Amino acid sequence: GNSVTQMEGPVTLSEEAFLTINCTYTATGYPSLFWYVQYPGEGLQLLLKATKADDKGSNKGFEATYRKETTSFHLEKGSVQVSDSAVYFCALTGYGQNFVFGPGTRLSVLP
Amino acid sequence: EAGVAQSPRYKIIEKRQSVAFWCNPISGHATLYWYQQILGQGPKLLIQFQNNGVVDDSQLPKDRFSAERLKGVDSTLKIQPAKLEDSAVYLCASSRGIEKLFFGSGTQLSVL
Numbered sequence: 152g153n154s155v156t157q158m159e160g161p162v163t164l165s166e167e168a169f170l171t172i173n174c175t176y177t178a179t180g181y182p183s184l185f186w187y188v189q190y191p192g193e194g195l196q197l198l199l200k201a202t203k204a205d206d207k208g209s210n211k212g213f214e215a216t217y218r219k220e221t222t223s224f225h226l227e228k229g230s231v232q233v234s235d236s237a238v239y240f241c242a243l244t245g246y247g248q249n250f251v252f253g254p255g256t257r258l259s260v261l262p
Numbered sequence: 263e264a265g266v267a268q269s270p271r272y273k274i275i276e277k278r279q280s281v282a283f284w285c286n287p288i289s290g291h292a293t294l295y296w297y298q299q300i301l302g303q304g305p306k307l308l309i310q311f312q313n314n315g316v317v318d319d320s321q322l323p324k325d326r327f328s329a330e331r332l333k334g335v336d337s338t339l340k341i342q343p344a345k346l347e348d349s350a351v352y353l354c355a356s357s358r359g360i361e362k363l364f365f366g367s368g369t370q371l372s373v374l
Binding site: 155183185187192193194195196197200202240242244249250252253254255 | 265266295302303304305306307310318353355361362363364365366367368
């Protein structure tokens with residue numbers, strides 16, 4: 152079945168540091184890939200998505216590129232802020248299939 | 263637009279008791295999902311409704327969990343009787359299409 156693997160957290164960075172959260176997937180066919188974010192006390196919300204190979208999703212300074220050859224969708228941000236502290240979930244969905252979420256990576260950004 | 267509403271926000275019960283959670287999706291969203299999120303894990307789908315019909319309930323422990331979506335709008339998830347391993351956050355989500363889910367804040371359940 153489909154599955155998503157993420158780097159384990161927690162990840163602790165200083166403000167303005169570079170962020171990478173690794174995500175790899177196993178899926179049949181051509182899934183769509185997503186990053187969801189969960190801020191403290193809130194529900195998950197969509198951060199960005201990519202629907203086909205080589206697509207780059209971007210939002211709020213975050214980027215991720217759909218790499219079919221390495222089955223990866225790593226999340227990056229050039230300069231993190233304290234307000235980026237949250238749990239980040241990589242997820243995928245295939246045609247006619249439900250979402251599969253990774254275990255989440257907790258990010259803490261220190262001032 | 264108003265988001266997905268869930269209640270209660272927190273619930274503490276003893277094992278073997280019953281509990282119910284309520285969800286009101288975003289207006290116009292035909293698809294409603296219930297997810298279970300155990301601490302340190304990603305959300306796991308319990309059941310998916312399309313309008314008031316069940317699309318997928320393959321991971322719902324049907325001996326103790328039940329869910330309904332009367333009139334194709336709000337939904338209730340019930341656990342009876344609860345076990346210790348049911349301690350988790352129960353998330354409701356809704357969508358118009360298949361590629362963007364809108365989540366509620368969840369109900370945190372503690373079973374003692």
